[in-house]
Amino acid sequence: MKKNNLFSLTIIILFSISVTGFSILTGSGKNGSFHESDQSGQELAKIYCATCHIFPSPSLLDKSTWQKVLQNMGWRLGIRKAGEDPYANMEPDETQIVQAENVFPIEPLITKDNWQKIVNYYNQTAPEKPLPQKTALPFQNELKGFHAEEIFIGKKITPKTCMVKFDTGSSLLYVGDANNELYSIDNNLQVTNSWKVESPPVDVDFPAKGIPRILSIGSIQPSEKKTGSLYCPDKGALIPDSQIKDFENLARPVQFANADLNDDGKKDLIICQFGNHTGKLSWFDGGDPTKEHLLKLQAGARKVEVKDFNGDGKLDIIALMAQAKEELVLFLNQGNGQFAEKILYQFPPVYGVSYFETADFNHDGHPDILLTNGDNWDLSPIRKYYHGIRIFMNDGKNNFKEKIFIPFYGASKAMACDFDGDGDLDIAAISFYDDPAIPEESFMYLQNNGNLKFTASTIKFAAKGKWLTMDIGDIDKDGDKDIFLGSYIYSMADVTKLLLKGVESFPQIIILRNQKNK
Numbered sequence: 400m401k402k403n404n405l406f407s408l409t410i411i412i413l414f415s416i417s418v419t420g421f422s423i424l425t426g427s428g429k430n431g432s433f434h435e436s437d438q439s440g441q442e443l444a445k446i447y448c449a450t451c452h453i454f455p456s457p458s459l460l461d462k463s464t465w466q467k468v469l470q471n472m473g474w475r476l477g478i479r480k481a482g483e484d485p486y487a488n489m490e491p492d493e494t495q496i497v498q499a500e501n502v503f504p505i506e507p508l509i510t511k512d513n514w515q516k517i518v519n520y521y522n523q524t525a526p527e528k529p530l531p532q533k534t535a536l537p538f539q540n541e542l543k544g545f546h547a548e549e550i551f552i553g554k555k556i557t558p559k560t561c562m563v564k565f566d567t568g569s570s571l572l573y574v575g576d577a578n579n580e581l582y583s584i585d586n587n588l589q590v591t592n593s594w595k596v597e598s599p600p601v602d603v604d605f606p607a608k609g610i611p612r613i614l615s616i617g618s619i620q621p622s623e624k625k626t627g628s629l630y631c632p633d634k635g636a637l638i639p640d641s642q643i644k645d646f647e648n649l650a651r652p653v654q655f656a657n658a659d660l661n662d663d664g665k666k667d668l669i670i671c672q673f674g675n676h677t678g679k680l681s682w683f684d685g686g687d688p689t690k691e692h693l694l695k696l697q698a699g700a701r702k703v704e705v706k707d708f709n710g711d712g713k714l715d716i717i718a719l720m721a722q723a724k725e726e727l728v729l730f731l732n733q734g735n736g737q738f739a740e741k742i743l744y745q746f747p748p749v750y751g752v753s754y755f756e757t758a759d760f761n762h763d764g765h766p767d768i769l770l771t772n773g774d775n776w777d778l779s780p781i782r783k784y785y786h787g788i789r790i791f792m793n794d795g796k797n798n799f800k801e802k803i804f805i806p807f808y809g810a811s812k813a814m815a816c817d818f819d820g821d822g823d824l825d826i827a828a829i830s831f832y833d834d835p836a837i838p839e840e841s842f843m844y845l846q847n848n849g850n851l852k853f854t855a856s857t858i859k860f861a862a863k864g865k866w867l868t869m870d871i872g873d874i875d876k877d878g879d880k881d882i883f884l885g886s887y888i889y890s891m892a893d894v895t896k897l898l899l900k901g902v903e904s905f906p907q908i909i910i911l912r913n914q915k916n917k
Contacts, residue, residue: 440520443513447476452724455747457525464529464779465521468749471778477507478514493623502676532784532806536855538837542844544819544915545882547860550588550908552576557894558864558907560885561599561619565872568605572874572883574908575600577619581611586875588910594632602654614655614670621675627652629670646688650674657686658705658714661736669716671700680718684736694730694738698722704757706766708797719755721774723748727755729797743799744791746772749779751786751832758815760824760851765793767802773810775832788813788828788843790851803851807843809833812869816880820915823847827882829866838862838900842884860909862902865893875912882911 438446445454460468474485485503486494497503507514552574562575571583571591577599583592594613602614610633617626627649650672657666665685672678678698684690699722708715713732720726725746730738746752751774757766768791775783787810790803809832815824826845835841842861845853864886871880885908888894894905 440516444517444520447509447517452748453745455749457521458530459747459749460525460779461529461781462522462525462527464781465525468778469518469521473514474503476509476514477504478509478511496623497676500676529781530784535806536853538840539854539856542856542858544913545858545911546914547858548588548910548912549904549906550584550910552582552590552907557888558886558905560868560887560907562601563868563870563883563885563908564603565870565874565883566605567872570874570876573603573611574885577887581613596632597628598626604657614652616651616653617649618651622651623675623677625650629655644686644688650678654702656703656705660714660732669703669705671703673700674698692736695728697724699724702755717757719752721752725750725752727768751775751777753810754812756814758824760790761792763795765795767791767793768799769813769815769826771810771813771828773808773830773832775809782808786810788826805845805853808835811867814869814871816871818880818913819846823849827869827871829869829884831865831867834896838897838902841866858911863904863906863909864888877916879913879915881913884909
């Protein structure tokens with residue numbers, strides 16, 4: 400239902416349904432006993448929508464928004480009206496890739512009558528207006544315990560910060576700019592080094608001798624072009640070519656991790672290639688780009704964490720998959736480079752999952768999951784009552800159940816940390832995919848008062864940007880964790896909106912210095 404799903408999966412599933420008992424298009428069974436024409440619009444929606452993702456309730460969107468989404472779904476089922484062109488906004492080479500994947504089939508996979516039943520079902524049962532959020536936490540007075548500082552790098556009209564990541568080894572903050580630039584910044588807010596990179600940097604790690612290895616996305620805009628890369632710009636003579644190899648032709652990679660997955664004494668690489676219609680999640684033996692092992696051939700690989708989840712001494716992988724098939728997946732290490740896939744949780748395709756991390760909220764020794772959903776850069780850019788911050792508790796056997804939901808429109812990231820030193824985990828969260836009436840409410844600090852009871856507050860400086868990315872770390876080495884917010888202002892229209900709300904300066908970074916140990 401979302402514009403960027405991998406539709407080839409649908410073709411496979413539809414075919415498998417057809418050969419096992421009935422024809423999807425005609426609705427005739429082996430014995431003539433099943434007739435799809437007898438199915439209701441709801442029943443048909445559950446058949447067709449569920450081939451790619453879990454069934455989306457009509458209540459998730461309003462009637463008007465469903466019209467746009469259903470048009471796109473119709474294209475994916477081979478239903479087009481005269482003059483409609485699903486390739487209208489694509490470049491010729493991308494069109495060829497999408498056509499090869501049969502994302503928008505020429506021949507219909509459903510009869511027009513049955514498709515109209517599905518359309519009527521959503522038209523008749525969806526709400527007139529988007530449903531409002533309930534139980535949203537009110538923002539308290541000015542955030543206490545933090546001091547805000549602005550960082551301006553160069554003379555840029557609008558900030559385009561696409562990455563902030565803190566290096567605990569050097570206590571430097573690395574800042575990626577969508578103008579193909581990377582900077583490192585010290586505690587005095589001074590630039591200590593800079594690099595011109597191949598495309599916008601979205602992740603970086605700090606391997607041997609502190610030489611950063613940079614992941615460049617290729618295209619921030621949705622694209623089928625494989626122009627992403629992972630490389631070390633300062634490799635030179637310090638590190639032999641055999642130790643760190645470059646990766647090229649990646650499909651919009653967004654995050655990577657390294658760990659010894661096969662216990663051979665060498666660090667392997669896991670790369671999330673988000674892609675657009677096409678993407679994948681893979682690991683590379685020994686960090687060698689020629690030794691790829693596919694974990695999941697699916698667009699939307701967003702983030703991974705590596706740890707031993709089941710206590711068998713082998714490193715497992717947990718991954719967040721976005722796009723149409725939104726889900727949390729655990730890949731359990733079976734040894735010898737083999738992994739067994741376990742679906743932990745699935746979300747409707749309009750939820751817009753954006754980030755996750757593991758953290759032990761109840762101190763039972765088992766990792767729980769902190770997750771945000773709020774990505775609204777799709778066919779349904781409306782305020783959604785189910786956008787927000789979620790905590791999924793682990794039952795000790797890697798089964799996860801949603802325990803906490805905190806509404807937060809357009810949520811893009813949340814990170815857990817005991818910022819105030821009272822023994823429980825607080826949360827820092829940002830919203831990028833929303834335009835709040837009060838700009839500073841795009842940042843939310845959630846103080847844990849015990850038993851996962853939170854109070855929310857913000858800081859006036861948060862009004863100065865659109866916060867796409869965030870990290871935490873002790874940049875001033877005083878023993879507590881600071882918060883780093885990165886602003887990405889997409890257009891001059893966004894600048895105008897902020898100016899009209901009284902914002903006068905647009906820093907690339909805001910540092911919230913923790914005052915606990917001052």
